[in-house]
Amino acid sequence: MDQILNQLGELVLGSVPTMILFILLVAAYGMLVRRPLDRILAERRARTSGAVEQARSAIGAAEAETKAYEDKLRAAKAEIFQARDQKLKQWNAEREAALAQVREHMQERVRGARQEIEQSSQQARLQIVAQSDDLSSRILDAVLPAGVRPTEVAQ
DSSP states (O other), rough: EEEEEEEEHHHHHOOOOOOOHHHHHHHHIIIIIHHHHHHHHHHHHHOOOOHHHHHHHHHHHHHHHHHHHHHHHHHHHHHHHHHHHHHHHHHHHHHHHHHHHHHHHHHHHHHHHHHHHHHHHHHHHHHHHHHHHHHHHHHHHHSOTTTTHHHHOOO
């Protein structure tokens, strides 16, 4: 067993330079590779998070601008529709006024024509009445014998 312990002691003693080199290598790795790599990864993560945060804020700003634009567009459309409706109402009122004027004019013409027809019919009646006596006496003269008077027949 002493021999085993001696051999083990020689192995440990022989491995000390290897352990020292290994520890130096781990320390050098930590200083030369690991720390700069961790620093770069942290910076990258910060930049990525910052970029994501910046993108979110840009999206929020774009959405706000889009909403404002849509509100302005909606207001402009409402204004256009209101102006169009107002113009249509104005045109309808003008059309109705023109139609009312034409109706009134046509009613005046109809009244005038009716009066003229009434006057013409009155004159025609008077002419018929005036001519009926003359025609009746002619008819009686034509129908009755020559010596008979229409007043004698009536009695």
